[in-house]
Amino acid sequence: MAKKMRAAEDYMHHLYIHMNDVDHFVIFSGLTLKQFFSSVEPLRNLLLLKHVYEDGSFNMHTQLDFISTEDMASFVKVDVKDELCWVDFSNEKQVNQLTPMEQAELLYLSHKHEPLASPFFEKLQNRYVYYASPNDKMTKVYFRFLADVEQLMTNVYNRMIEEREGNGGFWRRKSKKNVPTIEPAVLRACRPFAKEGALLSLYKLDKPNSNYGIEIRSLVDYDFPDEVWDDLNDIIKRGYDEFILIN
Known part of the structure; x- marks a missing residue:
């Protein structure tokens, strides 16, 4: 039986990012x-x-x-x-x-x-x-230090995962060392996508895995973030250009 394709609402979070590393700013949406x-x-x-x-x-x-x-x-x-x-x-x-x-x-x-x-x-x-x-539907941030971009995104994703892993109550909460995390260096390796404009979509992998994934889709044809959300389901159907496993 063919695996059902995910819809936009099946993901934990979508984040649009477009980086201008020359002028030290990033446009976010989400x-x-x-x-x-x-x-x-x-x-x-x-x-x-x-x-x-x-x-x-x-x-x-x-x-x-x-x-x-x-x-x-x-x-x-x-x-x-x-x-x-x-x-x-x-x-x-x-x-x-x-x-x-x-x-x-x-x-x-x-x-x-x-x-x-x-x-x-x-x-x-x-x-x-x-x-x-x-x-x-956009946030524009100038960063004095560009390394702060990936650190910011790393902290956002790790917090989301920690909150998701803690939903089972105190006694079922996993120890911190067992909660999947992502490092800034992993996202830094994906800067070429960010520089062109990209959508990053976080989700939890199907059981029995306790890992998470981020699908990266290049969005070079989009100039305005609000248009991304209008076309979100169509964008998701295209398939991803890069995949990050968080374990």
């Missing part, structure tokens, strides 16, 4: 704000460049709101329904040293979603620039 924050090193403060969040603090020098370390946990829980753009920074003293030109560059960045010069500011020493557009 990545939430909460997933981002739980998968990167803790950030101290965020300077909000575009937002509708009402519970932040206010910086008099730039006339911009910001999220302090103390308020970060509450901010991360927000369900982003409007455009959001921010850069991270270590302390408010750095923000107060920004020149008018640097402030103008930040405003340009929030409006055009691309830098006038560099997305990384010497005074702020920001590691990221984050922009999300729910209407376009």
